[in-house]
Amino acid sequence: MRKNIVAGNWKMNNDLAQTQELIADLKKQMSGEPAATIMVAPTYTNLYPAFEALKDTPVIVAAQNMHQEDNGAFTGEISAAMLKSVGVETVILGHSERRAQFNETNELLAKKVDVALENDMTVIFCFGEELEDRKADKHFDLVERQLKESLYHLPKESWKSIILAYEPVWAIGTGETASPEQAQEMHAFIRKSVADKFGSDVADGVSILYGGSCKPGNAKEIFANEDVDGGLIGGASLKAEDFLAIVNSF
Numbered sequence: 001m002r003k004n005i006v007a008g009n010w011k012m013n014n015d016l017a018q019t020q021e022l023i024a025d026l027k028k029q030m031s032g033e034p035a036a037t038i039m040v041a042p043t044y045t046n047l048y049p050a051f052e053a054l055k056d057t058p059v060i061v062a063a064q065n066m067h068q069e070d071n072g073a074f075t076g077e078i079s080a081a082m083l084k085s086v087g088v089e090t091v092i093l094g095h096s097e098r099r100a101q102f103n104e105t106n107e108l109l110a111k112k113v114d115v116a117l118e119n120d121m122t123v124i125f126c127f128g129e130e131l132e133d134r135k136a137d138k139h140f141d142l143v144e145r146q147l148k149e150s151l152y153h154l155p156k157e158s159w160k161s162i163i164l165a166y167e168p169v170w171a172i173g174t175g176e177t178a179s180p181e182q183a184q185e186m187h188a189f190i191r192k193s194v195a196d197k198f199g200s201d202v203a204d205g206v207s208i209l210y211g212g213s214c215k216p217g218n219a220k221e222i223f224a225n226e227d228v229d230g231g232l233i234g235g236a237s238l239k240a241e242d243f244l245a246i247v248n249s250f
């Protein structure tokens, strides 16, 4: 069955010392069995120190992106094998910031997903509509297209390595959260779409996270929804106390 997961996307924040400090705070403040699977995604330069510092804990270290080629003349890029060589087996793909600022298309993301899965990695696949899509009542169509064009070519068995993260772009970093009803409505739609294509066993097994201005004050009511299996947290994941309060909202 699907797992509850809370993942912190640290984005382009924190140098090495700050990363080590945040991890030390997390380790100090974590007590007992966590209420959900915890993941954190530091910047590339901090992945290995984070992996080393967290390897004796249940916290999983994820990357924020990777390139679709194995190696070669791709200045500035990082491959799946490179991530794996420093202990990282989970990767966030398709974040809206990468779609908007680095021109990542559904087609490119399909390739990245394939390569991550060929390398036995777990993918946190992000998608979600812009405000104008929602205003024009196109948000369901758009979200389904993002899923179809990047994930619906996969064989059924690949879905055990996929985590979905619905992040409405209008809620990211804005302080404006989707209401619990809006989150549930979209998550139920996503699960039904996956069920129609791959069967209810796959749909019931996939974790669907919500992302966008999730905080200690609103996590509980968002996570209480039937089809919301956790969160992908930006700003609030940069403070151990807030992040762990979100984890403990289950």
Ligand code: 13P
Binding pocket: 009, 095, 167, 171, 172, 173, 174, 175, 211, 212, 213, 214, 232, 233, 234, 235, 236
């Ligand atoms: P915020 O929680 O800062 O809105 O960011 C969400 C996000 O983009 C996580 O990937």
